[in-house]
Each structure stands twice: as C-alpha cells, then as structure tokens.
Amino acid sequence: MAHPIGRAGSLLEKKGVLLALGVLCGYIAGMVIMETADIMFTTRVERHLHTIEAPGSLSQVSQTDGSTGGSVAHGGSSSATSTATQSQQAEEEYKPPAGDTIHSLLTSNGSPYQNFQGRIMYGTYKLVQQMPGGEKLTGFTRVMHRTTPDGLEDEIPTFRATPLHPECDTYCDFPVADRPNAVMQWIRAVEQEPRLLKGAWVLILECDYVWMKPMQAPNAASSAPAMQYHFDYIQVEHPDCTHIIKRLFNGQEPVGKVPNSGPAPALLRFTELKAIAPDWERVTAAIEADPEAVKVLGWVREM
Numbered sequence: 385m386a387h388p389i390g391r392a393g394s395l396l397e398k399k400g401v402l403l404a405l406g407v408l409c410g411y412i413a414g415m416v417i418m419e420t421a422d423i424m425f426t427t428r429v430e431r432h433l434h435t436i437e438a439p440g441s442l443s444q445v446s447q448t449d450g451s452t453g454g455s456v457a458h459g460g461s462s463s464a465t466s467t468a469t470q471s472q473q474a475e476e477e478y479k480p481p482a483g484d485t486i487h488s489l490l491t492s493n494g495s496p497y498q499n500f501q502g503r504i505m506y507g508t509y510k511l512v513q514q515m516p517g518g519e520k521l522t523g524f525t526r527v528m529h530r531t532t533p534d535g536l537e538d539e540i541p542t543f544r545a546t547p548l549h550p551e552c553d554t555y556c557d558f559p560v561a562d563r564p565n566a567v568m569q570w571i572r573a574v575e576q577e578p579r580l581l582k583g584a585w586v587l588i589l590e591c592d593y594v595w596m597k598p599m600q601a602p603n604a605a606s607s608a609p610a611m612q613y614h615f616d617y618i619q620v621e622h623p624d625c626t627h628i629i630k631r632l633f634n635g636q637e638p639v640g641k642v643p644n645s646g647p648a649p650a651l652l653r654f655t656e657l658k659a660i661a662p663d664w665e666r667v668t669a670a671i672e673a674d675p676e677a678v679k680v681l682g683w684v685r686e687m
Contacts, residue, residue, distance in 0.1 A: 480578065484601045486651070487523035487583030491566060492591050493552050493559040494534035501591035502526060506540045508595035517598040523582025529559075529566035543580070545569040560686045561672050563647070564665035571658050586657050588648045601651060610652035612645045618684055620644060628677045632667055646684070 481487070490505060492498045506524065513521050526540045529547040536542065545566035552559040567588075574580045584604035602608035620629050620642045629639045647664060671677045671685045678685060 481522065481582060481584045482604065483584050484603050485520050485522040485583040486585045486587050486599055486601055487525065487581055487654075488521065488587045488589055489567070489570070490524070490526045490540075490589045490591065491563045491648075492526055492528050493547070493562065494528045494530040494536075495559070498591045499534060499536055502540065503536070505589065505591055505593055505595070512595045512598045515598055517600055520600065521583075521598055525570070525580070527563075527566050527570050529562040543570050543573065558672075558683070558686075561668060563686060564661065564668045567647075567657075568661050568665050571654075571661055574654065575658075581654055584653070585651055586654050588650045588652075588657075590648045593649070599651070604653055610650065610656050612643070612650040612652075613648075614644055615646060615684075616644070618644045618646065625680050628674070628680055631674075632670055632677070647686070 488509065490502060492502050506526070509521065509524060512518050524541055526536070526542045527545060528534065528542050529545045529552075531547060531550050531553050533542075533544065537544075545562075546569070547553070547562045548565050549556055549559070549562055552562065570580075585601045587599060587601075620626070621639055626639050629642055633642075668686050671681060
C-alpha cells in the first residue's frame with residue numbers, strides 16, 4: 385500500500401502541473417482575445433490630436449496633422465485682414481449642434497490597460513453607429529490626461545490634456561483623480577474652438593463600457609432633464625462617510641440630497657456640464673487632500 389505522504393506529494397505535484405497548464409491556457413486565451421479585438425476594432429481615423437499647454441490654460445491650442453507629424457496653427461494666413469475675414473466667415477457658417485445628437489466623451493490616462501479597454505469601447509461604438517439610430521452618434525472624443533501621446537491618436541479621436549499628476553504616465557494608485565481637471569480643459573477648449581463639440585448632448589463614458597446599441601436622447605431644446613446612472617454601492621448616507629460628505633459641502637447641503645451616482649455614465653447638455661464641472665473638480669481635489677476621505681471613500685471617491 386502506498387505511503388500517505390507519498391500519495392499526498394503525488395497529488396500536490398499533479399495539482400501543480402494542472403495549475404501551470406491553467407495559467408498557460410489563460411495566457412494563450414488572453415492573447416487570442418486581444419489579437420481578435422485588435423483585428424476587429426482597429427479603425428483608422430484622421431489624426432486629430434488637440435493639446436493644451438497647462439491645466440486650465442488655453443495659451444496654446446494646436447492640432448497635429450498625422451500626414452506631416454507637425455503642429456498646424458489655426459488661421460494659417462499671412463494677411464491679418466484675410467485671417468479676420470476667414471474667421472468671420474467660419475463663425476457665420478458654424479451652427480452649434482442641436483436636436484437629439486450625442487457627442488460621446490471617453491476619459492483615459494493612456495495606460496496599456498485602459499487602452500485595451502478603450503479600443504474595444506471605440507470599436508463597439510463604430511459598430512453601433514451602423515445600426516438604426518446610430519446616425520445620432522455624431523461625435524466622439526477621448527480625453528486623455530497624459531504628458532505624451534500614447535499611439536492611439538490615429539485610431540481614436542483624442543484630446544490630450546495636461547495631467548495634474550504626471551507620474552501617472554507610468555504608475556500611480558489613483559489616476560482617475562485627474563479626470564475632472566482634464567474634462568475642464570476640454571470644456572475650455574470647446575469654448576475657444578466650438579467645432580470640437582459635435583453633439584447637442586454630451587455622453588460621458590469610461591473605458592470599460594461596451595456598446596450594445598445606439599444611445600437615444602430627447603431633443604436638447606426640450607425640458608428633458610439630464611440623466612445619470614444610479615449606483616447602489618455609492619451610499620452617501622452610510623455612517624462611515626456621512627461626516628465626510630457634510631465636510632465636503634461645508635455642512636450646507638443635506639447629505640440625502642447628494643445623488644448616489646457618478647460622472648459616468650451621464651447624459652447632459654454641454655451647458656450643464658460646464659456648470660457642474662467646476663464643483664466636480666473642486667470636490668475631487670478636496671477629497672484627494674483629505675487622508676480620511678481617501679481612506680474611507682476608496683476607489684469610488686472621484687465618483
């Protein structure tokens with residue numbers, strides 16, 4: 385009869401082999417899925433990378449042309465009179481988006497993980513654009529808070545904002561803290577260059593979403609309210625965080641009036657986003673500066 389210790393050792397050895405095979409199979413399956421996604425969802429777009437000089441600054445708004453790899457200055461005429469005339473004509477021809485069209489706004493820090501997700505997100509977006517109702521999806525911008533381009537600008541329309549935390553280019557524990565400021569930079573860029581906005585509504589998204597069918601929106605000129613998702617795991621009235629929520633609002637806002645929601649998914653008009661974004665940025669910064677708030681609210685703190 386086999387010795388119990390020998391039998392146990394044999395079982396452990398078999399389990400080790402099975403574990404190694406499982407890891408190998410998982411790795412191979414992951415590579416197959418990633419390559420399949422790469423083939424299915426790669427969509428070449430006209431290179432349209434907008435950059436700005438510093439957080440909150442619009443002293444330099446440039447457009448990178450992929451054909452030359454250089455920066456194309458706005459205007460382009462050597463004659464001041466000609467430039468002014470062209471600008472006036474452009475303003476007369478431009479009409480702000482109206483109706484029920486949607487400009488999708490995806491935020492990312494350009495990390496490999498978020499880029500893998502973002503490519504699937506944008507790939508499925510392109511697929512649902514071909515469905516009935518997809519014609520209402522009239523604009524898409526990836527707001528990337530990163531110090532350098534990440535290589536997806538030829539594939540996904542990208543606005544590159546200057547990050548508050550440059551170290552997140554390589555690694556940081558909470559890159560999402562830069563999101564409100566990055567969106568604020570995009571808002572200011574739209575104010576300076578209105579053509580960046582291509583929809584009557586703005587739909588704020590995250591990288592790990594997948595499109596199943598086109599989003600439908602009411603007419604923006606109607607009295608329809610903005611919409612956002614209710615998260616049951618965001619509990620502002622939980623005993624552990626009530627005092628923190630009160631502190632963030634200086635005790636002026638009843639905790640019960642703070643919605644159990646987050647910045648995404650959210651569908652709202654550009655004017656509404658412009659109105660609430662400064663508070664979003666301010667509260668996020670206040671949380672990041674409060675060690676207790678960071679610890680208690682954890683990964684949902686920016687939401």
